[in-house]
Amino acid sequence: MQKISLFIKNIRENNFNISFTIWLSFWYIITCLILIFSQNYLFNSFISSFYNQNEKVTLEKNIQEIIRLIDRRENPSRSPFECLFFEVNDNLFFLVEDVTNRKIMFITPGMFKFLYSLRENITENLVTPDDDINIRSKNSKYFYYIKKEIVHNNKVLHIEVLSDKTNRISILTSFKNRSNFISLAILIFFLILSIFISKIILSPIHRIVKKISIITSSNLHERVDIDWLPQEIKIIKNSFNEVLERLEDSFRRISQFSDDIAHEIRTPVNNLKGEIEVTLQKKRTNQDYIDILHSNLEECHRLTRIIDNLTFLSRSEKQNIRIQAEEINVFKELNNMKDLYEGIAEEKFITISLECDKNITAQVDKVLFQRIISNLLSNAITYNKDHGKIKINAIQKENYLHIEVKDTGVGISEKNIPHLFDRFYRIDKARHTSSKNMGLGLSLVKSMVNMHNGTIEIQSKEGEGTTVIIELPLSHQEGN
Template sequence: MNKITLKLGLWFFFVMLMIQVCLFFVLHTGLVESRVEEELDALLARGNSHREVLEDSFHAETLHHIALMELKADTEVIITDDAQKILISSSKVDAGEKKIVSKKLKDIPRGGMILESRWKNEKYISTVSPYTAGENQSGYVYMFKSTDQIQQLISKLNQHLLFAAAVMFILLIITNLFLSKALTTPLIQMKQATEKLSKGDFSVQLPDRGDDELGELSRSITILAQDLKRLKEQRNEFLSSISHELRTPLTYIKGYADVARRKSIEEADREHYLQIIYEESERLSAMMKDLFDLAKLDRHAFIIQRTNIHLSSYLATVYEKMMPAFQEKEIRLDMNCDETLYVMVDPVRFEQILFNLLDNAIKYSDPHTKTSVIAQQEKGEVFIAIRDEGAGIPQEDLPFVFDRFYRVDKSRSRHLGGTGLGLSIVKELVEAHGGRIEVKSERNKGTAFVIWLKEEKE
């Protein structure tokens, strides 16, 4: 048996055992007291009944009849006069009864009273009822019941309670075994799952255990395992992509450097090779810068200094900077921005976002197409949409466009340039501004990137 099962089982067993002991003690005490009280009430009622008979007809025959009735019952009766002198009794009066009858009586109520109720230590329990038969005759009706009979009743009651306690004890043990097993089994499975996770084994799949806390914990561990597995795969893919991306420019640089060093080549060819080396060095430098930016973003070390800017004026500046690149490729660039919009952004970092998205529009759009930048307010938020009429992105690629080194162009054609990190940086920067970015695209009809930001007042 596992330690947690044993501990939980023992703890639950002792707690439930103490609860049951307390409950049985209260139940036993209550039942005993209730049973004794019933006997005393019945005894007093019987004495009052004899009193009524005496008051209706006080004769020697009546006294004899009452004594005869009690002789055949499990109770006894003693009838006395006003001086407590015994007139008649249903059986021979013993010392215990004499002791009770000899007690001085004062202010006995009409309904009678209990004289002795100590059933544990005395031989009898007893009641007394006063009677008045005419002007010259009065006295008392004493009723007695042996405590041996009470003890027998209590003994039978104890036997029944002990039997019930034994059954409850057995049921408690069985319930405890099943319950502790039911509670600890998922905990043990979760412990084993976390041990597998700590060893790098992410193939963890815990069963669904409902909507309670254990079920939520089980699902959380399963989700954690899936996330860790995905992160491991992404890390491996990331390292593989870095290796590929770095190896390609380094291979070009080394290869063309070896060729350029040859003394036998023409000067024009040497210049051409040196130009390729320069371009690959620039590409490698841009990639390293992007990687450093992503590393800073991952460590939350990327400083965002936001300020409240007038969006229309800001986008006009971006428009002027990007316009020559669009004109060179003969792509029309339109801009439409609400003049009343203000947003809280880092001007430098947000410009990096827009340049990256506009640069993608240039790369993937044909001449004589149009790219639009639209900024409007909607439900307390500002959205900035950059739409082009380029090649578009296949639907199966849309969920991954913000992944690092992911390229829609699987051939990784070099004429489009880029490091495969631009959109990852864009997403990280947008989220660092407290916003979100969405992408919509249709093949051969164009792509739209939409940035959502919180609107600020002037």
């Protein structure tokens, strides 16, 4: 087991490229190997123990027979060293000694010579817990030896019995060899079976891999649509399809973003280029040059705003920017923004109203808060109808500041609402409404709301208007 662990460790350290099929087969075979050889070991141990126990019982019975034989044939008139020889069978040898009278009462013919020869050729002694001995001789013969001292008719009798079990051992050895051969054959069979089963188990994964391998950035719309799969692999398939959906959406947004940013930058650059080319065609008055430079400066400011806004969005996503939170009077700030945009709204005869408790305070970044409200009011005016209305409503809800900016403008279709916070995303109508609109306003608003750990939601219906709902924590906690 330790060698197996070292083998696996070496594989991991050297990063060997091993097939998962081989890994499954390897562990399957290791398991089968342990089970088969454990079964063999236990079965062989049981058989050996059974044979030894049976041999011991047989010899015990023989000892009892010898004692009964002593009762029948004992003759006290014989001399102390007189021996009675007889043979029981070819595989059983015994010796009975009267320790009290120092007399050998029974002995198998040739017992002394046999024991002497056996001692000279012993290669292995195995003493059992009962002090019985299994003997193996150099000539590959096996014996079971047992000795007893008993008191019989006021005599101490020493009895030794030796049983030749070579034939039984041969049978057991043959059985073990056949068992090992069968185990090896079964192991080979299971090896082939394990490879076959592993391929069946892994076939769904191979099909998924084959399907995945043909998916590139140009066909992200493809999905892994294999019908029958095990539940565990089906989870992987569904998860991968979800990843593909997110990737497809991300690639689509990146592509759209690239097109939009190129369009946004191209417009001021082309304006600059066109004005400069026209200016250089002939001599101009100083006032003409001043007017053209002012126009060019305006286009440069537009480019700068695009770059600044993109930089802000990028920093807000990649870094935890700490906001400069301070306590403000919400009514005062909203009222200031209302007064600021009322002049612009009057051009379209739009009225702006404010409903807010004058005592509500909140800990926010004052500059970011003003930019949030400014963007929302600017959009509400831009996409509102003439003689329309804009309503600002701010209330305190538990630990949050709840702000709604509602207009009576053209509204937004449901299909466009999920994309309103995407960079440079603009509805077609909006593109024609204002050529100066960069499509970054709501992206910036969402980013600034997130920096306050707040939420933003848009509700809209075409032809009826739009409501933007913002919730900001009343108190700012550093690190949130």
